[in-house]
Amino acid sequence: MKKRKTVVFFVLLLLGVVFLTYGIAEGGYTATLQKAKYICLECIGIG
């Protein structure tokens, strides 16, 4: 049981690192920044 949890943990960790790295390389950070630095009227219930 503990071994299975450890395996799942490392698989998820690896997946997280790969996703994050690939996302940054594909401009994910910049795209997130572009969305987040403008006021989203829909998000705050105004638009």
Added chain:
Amino acid sequence: MGKHNLKRRFIQLFCAALYNANLEGFKERTIYKGDGKGVCVPGLHCYSCPGAVGACPIGSLQNAISSKSPGMLFYVLGSLLLFGVFLGRMVCGYLCPFGLLQELLHKIPSPKLKKSRVTKALSKVKYVVLAGLVILLPLVLSIKNGVSVPSFCKYLCPVGTMEGGLSFAVGGGSFAEQTGVLFGVKLGILAVIVIGAVFIYRIFCRFLCPLGALYALFNRYSLFGVVTDQTVCTACGKCRAVCKEDIHLPGDHECIACGDCIRHCPVNAIRRKNPFVKRKDDKK
């Protein structure tokens, strides 16, 4: 308040201050536009809040899904995976300012709604919110109409209304002029949740928060959190009675790792996960 709870409260307050470090934004009624805004924070915190210095992971996830940008989608999913795999729902118990607000509201003396089969059933609603409003609806709307609609933020999220909407709408100006029916509805939702939190412990987190639902999927495998040693547990049920969340066992998907149950366990079967301490039974 115990020593541990005091420590937890301090971390919650520190996080709330850290997420809202752009104090100038509240004064100038504008938002932070620095590089930090591209980094997702672990807790639910609207990036259109004047104080926000990071990006909301749920808002970013909806934008990534509806904008069909693979880079953004992988970036946000990678961030969420890492938060989840390290902390699980410990994020809810320690790093979410809206969770802190609800806990403080619940301290107001009043009759409290005890957990029951109804609250346990309601705790499943957050998974529907995650699947429906955060994933499916933004995806369907973007495919069908080609528009990016962060459905959860737009129709349900009380955090954006409180942190962003109220900050910009109160005090007049162009934002106040743009408010309409939707803003009224969102204010109503916010009021229900704020008043509800006085009577029901963490009403939004337990029943509606899609971020909590997402982190719940990682709780069993996360590096930090709380765990029950099944070989020691006598199933007396004291932990379940003490816990204010709808848990079955400490460390399950509803557990926010507050640790309140640890000192109440008569056989010391509950402990904090600590990857840096080697235990005798670790080879089991």
